[in-house]
Amino acid sequence: MNHNYQKDISGCGLTGLISKSGELVPGSVIIKSICPMRDRGNGLGAGFAAYGIYPDYKDYYALHIMFDHGTARELTEEFLESNYEVAKHERIPHQKTKYIVYHPMLYRYFVKPKSGRPDKEFADVEGDDFVVRTVMKVNSEIEGAYVFSSGKNMGAFKGVGFPDEIAEFYMIEDYKGYIWTAHNRFPTNTPGWWGGAHPFTLLDWSIVHNGEISSYGINKRYLEMFGYRCTLLTDTEVIAYIFDLMIRRHGMPFKTACKAVAAPFWKDIDDMPEDEKEALTSIRMVYGSALLNGPFSILFGHSNGLIGLSDRIKLRPLVVAEKDDRVYMASEESSIREICAKPAKVWYPRAGEPVIVNLDNKNI
Amino acid sequence: MRRSYLIPEFVVDIEHTNCRRCKRCVMNCSYEALSFENKVVPDNFKCVACHRCVVYCPEQVITVRKNPTDFKGSANWTDRHRLDIWKQAETGSILLTGMGNDLPYEIIFDHLVLDACQVTNPSIDPLREPMELRTYLGKKPDSLEFVETPDGKLKLKEKPPKNLKLEIPIVFAPMSYGAISLNSHKAMAMAAKEMGTVMHTGEGGLHEELYDYGQYTITQCASGRFGVHADYLKRGIAVDIKIGQGAKPGIGGHLPGEKVGLDISKTRMIPMGTDALSPAPHHDIYSIEDLRQLIFAIKEATGYKPVSVKIATVHNIAAIASGVVRAGADIVYLDGFRGGTGAAPRIVRDHVGIPLELALASVDDRLRQEGIRNHASLIAAGSIRSAADAIKAIALGADAVAIGTGALIAIGCRVCQTCHMGRCAWGIATQRPELTRRLDPEIAAERLINLLRAWSLEIKEVLGSLGLNAIESLRGSRERLRGIGLDSQTLDILAVKAAGK
Numbered sequence: 001m002n003h004n005y006q007k008d009i010s011g012c013g014l015t016g017l018i019s020k021s022g023e024l025v026p027g028s029v030i031i032k033s034i035c036p037m038r039d040r041g042n043g044l045g046a047g048f049a050a051y052g053i054y055p056d057y058k059d060y061y062a063l064h065i066m067f068d069h070g071t072a073r074e075l076t077e078e079f080l081e082s083n084y085e086v087a088k089h090e091r092i093p094h095q096k097t098k099y100i101v102y103h104p105m106l107y108r109y110f111v112k113p114k115s116g117r118p119d120k121e122f123a124d125v126e127g128d129d130f131v132v133r134t135v136m137k138v139n140s141e142i143e144g145a146y147v148f149s150s151g152k153n154m155g156a157f158k159g160v161g162f163p164d165e166i167a168e169f170y171m172i173e174d175y176k177g178y179i180w181t182a183h184n185r186f187p188t189n190t191p192g193w194w195g196g197a198h199p200f201t202l203l204d205w206s207i208v209h210n211g212e213i214s215s216y217g218i219n220k221r222y223l224e225m226f227g228y229r230c231t232l233l234t235d236t237e238v239i240a241y242i243f244d245l246m247i248r249r250h251g252m253p254f255k256t257a258c259k260a261v262a263a264p265f266w267k268d269i270d271d272m273p274e275d276e277k278e279a280l281t282s283i284r285m286v287y288g289s290a291l292l293n294g295p296f297s298i299l300f301g302h303s304n305g306l307i308g309l310s311d312r313i314k315l316r317p318l319v320v321a322e323k324d325d326r327v328y329m330a331s332e333e334s335s336i337r338e339i340c341a342k343p344a345k346v347w348y349p350r351a352g353e354p355v356i357v358n359l360d361n362k363n364i
Numbered sequence: 365m366r367r368s369y370l371i372p373e374f375v376v377d378i379e380h381t382n383c384r385r386c387k388r389c390v391m392n393c394s395y396e397a398l399s400f401e402n403k404v405v406p407d408n409f410k411c412v413a414c415h416r417c418v419v420y421c422p423e424q425v426i427t428v429r430k431n432p433t434d435f436k437g438s439a440n441w442t443d444r445h446r447l448d449i450w451k452q453a454e455t456g457s458i459l460l461t462g463m464g465n466d467l468p469y470e471i472i473f474d475h476l477v478l479d480a481c482q483v484t485n486p487s488i489d490p491l492r493e494p495m496e497l498r499t500y501l502g503k504k505p506d507s508l509e510f511v512e513t514p515d516g517k518l519k520l521k522e523k524p525p526k527n528l529k530l531e532i533p534i535v536f537a538p539m540s541y542g543a544i545s546l547n548s549h550k551a552m553a554m555a556a557k558e559m560g561t562v563m564h565t566g567e568g569g570l571h572e573e574l575y576d577y578g579q580y581t582i583t584q585c586a587s588g589r590f591g592v593h594a595d596y597l598k599r600g601i602a603v604d605i606k607i608g609q610g611a612k613p614g615i616g617g618h619l620p621g622e623k624v625g626l627d628i629s630k631t632r633m634i635p636m637g638t639d640a641l642s643p644a645p646h647h648d649i650y651s652i653e654d655l656r657q658l659i660f661a662i663k664e665a666t667g668y669k670p671v672s673v674k675i676a677t678v679h680n681i682a683a684i685a686s687g688v689v690r691a692g693a694d695i696v697y698l699d700g701f702r703g704g705t706g707a708a709p710r711i712v713r714d715h716v717g718i719p720l721e722l723a724l725a726s727v728d729d730r731l732r733q734e735g736i737r738n739h740a741s742l743i744a745a746g747s748i749r750s751a752a753d754a755i756k757a758i759a760l761g762a763d764a765v766a767i768g769t770g771a772l773i774a775i776g777c778r779v780c781q782t783c784h785m786g787r788c789a790w791g792i793a794t795q796r797p798e799l800t801r802r803l804d805p806e807i808a809a810e811r812l813i814n815l816l817r818a819w820s821l822e823i824k825e826v827l828g829s830l831g832l833n834a835i836e837s838l839r840g841s842r843e844r845l846r847g848i849g850l851d852s853q854t855l856d857i858l859a860v861k862a863a864g865k
Contacts, residue, residue, distance in 0.1 A: 211485070212484050212485035212831075214481070214485055214830060214831040214832050214837065215832065215837035215838075215841060216841075216843060217840070217841035217842055217843025217844060218836075218837060218838070218839060218840045218841035218843075220843075221732060221840055221841075221842075222840075224732065225732050225735045225737060225738075226735075249507075250506075250507035250508070251507075251509070252507075252508070252510070253510065253512075256510055256518060259518070263834075265494045265496065266494075266496050266498050267494060273517070275513070275517060275518070275519045275520075276517050276518050276519070278520055278523070279508075279510065279518035279519055279520045280518065281500075282508055282520055282523070282524050283508065284500075284836070285500040285504055285524060285527055286504045286505060286506075286507070286508050286524060286738070287508075288834075288836030288837075288839070289836065289839070289840070291834055291836055291837055293831070293832045293833060293834060293837035294485050294831045294832070294837075295485060295486060295831070312833070313488070313493055313833065315486055
């Protein structure tokens, strides 16, 4: 891995929903929501993430992996078998469709790290960290293998196609989740590829993104200091890793992490009460390299909630609506109206102001 | 007297028919190249092309040009080589010079170009949107911890180390009181205050008249310890330990006794008229452990203000910088081989060290590979000639840049490279009272403020074109640079792609 890697840049449409009570929503709902935003994509990428889809294996990491060829699969499985207890592995259910004929091999593995692992390099690394290292290792060292989902009781499904095609391909309507995100991709600088579709995930974190991270270069170099390797050739990847670094590894509250990636302007910080001013000044000092600059609106899913966030000058749209126990977030209001005709409340969050929605009961 | 084989470097032409013989040029020529005998008479041998006479001639009848006398052509035995040999054959001395390396080494900054936004990512108009240049220099922790307040506000659990706050990522480079005049120092202090940045005292201490500007000053502890006392160190906002200088790595400083008048004597704490010698090694630093002890001694003495360590860019600079950071430096000041000097042996100035661009890129890389990039900030210096150089240095990994020669040029310096003679006609690099008073500190400060403001506007404009609204998003973002005409090894060291890729 070096600077010669080419990143990919994208515009896009996104939508997501959360049932705060943890009620499982069928995939057909999110498909209905993403499809009206067809013009926000160009057929070169779409994807879905869902939480709560693997209740039978909820204590296992569900690794979704795409392989370009059999050797990549053999090498990856060899690594997994020697380092993980594999409860189940299988092809990710999918079907040939009219438009999606060629695709990588798609497998999923429900795994737990073994206690005695032959991989000495990470021998003393704990569960989540070991999985992160595994993802980095597979993605960067095994040519033709890409882990595209690695959380528990959740999964990402993505590929090259329009959302309706990808949904049909993965049979998304067969899944039920309490959080859903979906993405329609419009890559403009390089052709879309399967690994470059959204959502981008790491552990339970999943990101769908509309925009372009102008600070990608420094975000990537910053993450490399902490052992992350950006190999999926798309700027969105850094967002997932930055949140993992801040929230999981540095123990930062969600809201604070949002203040770091979409930091308030100095002129606003200077006017804040002393404690807050000091805290936000320190965030910008310490996490300046993690500031996400450029246009973005993102939906950030995790096992306990959904966050919507746009950049600090709001160069990309984001609309939020609420009805009963459900919160909807999307690039366009029409997407929400399609699945919730009469929301109780609709609003456009201010630039850089995160919309943070958590489950009522975190033990789902 | 033996005949000199040298010929004048410049020729002064005076259009006598339009000259009104006011003698202003004669009065202005501190190098005594002009005299008056019924008309102005030049002594071309003494002219250094400082342009003072040209600028101050009310009739504009003076022209200074390079001596057109041709040498028999040779790409190998250049005019420069021949003139140098004649000089040394006549004097038996080291060739001394001022200012920075002027040899035609490739200037890498000139082979780097910046990115700009088009359709997918909108550029930002700095006239309508905030564009932030604020920069904090110093050690940062890898992470922060917070406590929840009852009202849900953010509060830090522990404060990070003190950092140096700059409103613009440009500081004034260390130039000592002695090498340059008090009025030059005053101008920089005033400009630094106005622009929310800092001036750097260099190794000559801080004149008492400038104590009120302490918060806009980085004080320096060089090997000579001139002017270094507790009050001086505490006045500044940060302290710099000078280990090396880009123009003369491995070489110490020398202020001739004739420049040490009463004020300099008091400020430097040395007797009047004595040579102020600051050798390259500090008497108490012969290892990285010794440097660590001095860093922490200074931190103890100053209540843990940021400590900077200035090093010249040499071959193994990445490992050296890593050691400096691990020794506790909060700021590493990298001085490239084009950095300026008041006086240096020309052979050292021109042939020792490596270009700033390569040093900066490899230091930033190395600190990242070792996971300690957050532990110190990088100031890049050594011929930052324009806002473009500053932007490219930041994209290569610098937190801020320092300008020395650039600042002097702003206040009148013509880069005649004769600072070491102490006759600076512009009152900048001299201590002669009749010359120093030529520099009005307020006018000079205004020029410096204008320069910094202009560069800041240019930086903002480029940031906007890059679709960025905060300087920290450009820092180290080499993705936004491309190289033109650089070989693959250079590109590899810079970690910059070739244009078109």
